[in-house]
Amino acid sequence: MKFGGMIKNSFVDYPGEIATVVFTCGCNFDCWYCHNRSLIKQNQKKIEIIEENEVLDFLNKIRKMIDAVVISGGEPTLQKELKSFLIKIKKMNFKTKLDTNGSNPNILKELLDEKLLDYVAMDIKTSFEKYSNLVQKKVKTEDLQQSIKILMDSNIDYEFRTTFSPDVTLDDIRLIVQTIKGAKAYALQKYNQPDSNCPAPHNLVVFDHALEIAKQYIDNSFLRSFD
Numbered sequence: 001m002k003f004g005g006m007i008k009n010s011f012v013d014y015p016g017e018i019a020t021v022v023f024t025c026g027c028n029f030d031c032w033y034c035h036n037r038s039l040i041k042q043n044q045k046k047i048e049i050i051e052e053n054e055v056l057d058f059l060n061k062i063r064k065m066i067d068a069v070v071i072s073g074g075e076p077t078l079q080k081e082l083k084s085f086l087i088k089i090k091k092m093n094f095k096t097k098l099d100t101n102g103s104n105p106n107i108l109k110e111l112l113d114e115k116l117l118d119y120v121a122m123d124i125k126t127s128f129e130k131y132s133n134l135v136q137k138k139v140k141t142e143d144l145q146q147s148i149k150i151l152m153d154s155n156i157d158y159e160f161r162t163t164f165s166p167d168v169t170l171d172d173i174r175l176i177v178q179t180i181k182g183a184k185a186y187a188l189q190k191y192n193q194p195d196s197n198c199p200a201p202h203n204l205v206v207f208d209h210a211l212e213i214a215k216q217y218i219d220n221s222f223l224r225s226f227d
């Protein structure tokens with residue numbers, strides 16, 4: 001398995017744990033605000049590829065200093081070697097977290113059934129009817145709904161999260177949280193303008209209103225990445 005980037009020590013990517021974060025290349029979505037754009041297309045020449053052995057050697061050296069490994073992307077479930085990589089990580093006694101866009105429910109279920117994941121963060125980009133527009137790809141929303149159900153039926157820790165970009169409205173937030181009513185956790189994440197030509201973020205009053213709506217359906221709703 002190859003990676004397009006790595007954060008050696010992170011205190012914010014796995015709740016309550018110190019983690020190393022690795023980023024896989026390639027994504028089946030193309031969200032217009034994506035900040036990992038260089039990772040979206042696999043084999044981009046600009047990316048410095050990190051081989052799996054390098055990651056495993058590094059983890060072996062610092063295994064007493066970190067608790068967990070986060071596999072982010074890109075979209076990690078596109079990688080054929082994801083399962084075998086997770087098996088190696090679990091053998092090293094690390095906790096594992098997967099960041100996913102939820103488009104591969106079968107793989108998600110297989111990894112959960114084999115107890116290879118301790119935490120999953122799944123993006124819910126917007127309300128289902130607006131999805132394909134935001135992610136600039138045709139999306140099978142039934143797959144997303146299936147992934148949501150798999151996580152909500154599971155025994156592991158998980159969160160759903162929405163980047164509150166300017167094209168996501170309060171009505172969208174209401175539709176999202178109605179879909180995941182009673183979920184363990186829901187994060188409303190700050191949108192960062194990719195560049196100054198992109199639309200400005202919602203103001204904080206709108207964020208507070210969105211959080212109020214979310215809390216009506218999910219007790220553990222919170223804002224993320226606000227100073």
Ligand code: SF4
Binds near residue numbers: 027
């Ligand atoms: S799903 Fe994530 S990695 Fe893929 S395009 Fe969207 S923001 Fe970028």
